[in-house]
Amino acid sequence: MASQPNNPLHGVKLEQILMELQAHYGWEYMGYTINIRCFTHDPSIKSSLKFLRRTPWARTKVEQMYLQMLEKNN
Template sequence: MHEKAQDLLHGKRLDTILEELVDYYDGFEKLGEQINIKCFTDNPSIKSSLKFLRKTEWARAKVESLYLYVLRQKKKQ
């Protein structure tokens, strides 16, 4: 199962994932409610968030997990 989930992320750039999440949640405010990390709640931007996520593995894992959840939700609709 984990291997199949990784396939959904294969070839996906982090900036694309982040932009899709921001769009899905209508901005950083609601995204920050889903994943409470400072780069989403305190003066957020795509650029600053990407810089943090590229350096912080646990935060990136949370973003990727949420992205997989969003993909499943979109598929249900």
């Protein structure tokens, strides 16, 4: 497998991304920023993972939010 030194998402699981975003921002802010039901109505890691694995556009938005969080923290 080829190394991807310039890809900050390489080797990071979706569950880890969600857990870090939830710990940093909280569900309310995440639901405000990305208006998807799994963040706004009875949010949980499990329901969010299920939805994001089936919905590429939403996963892309979550990954972008994660990358922005990483940039701000560096």
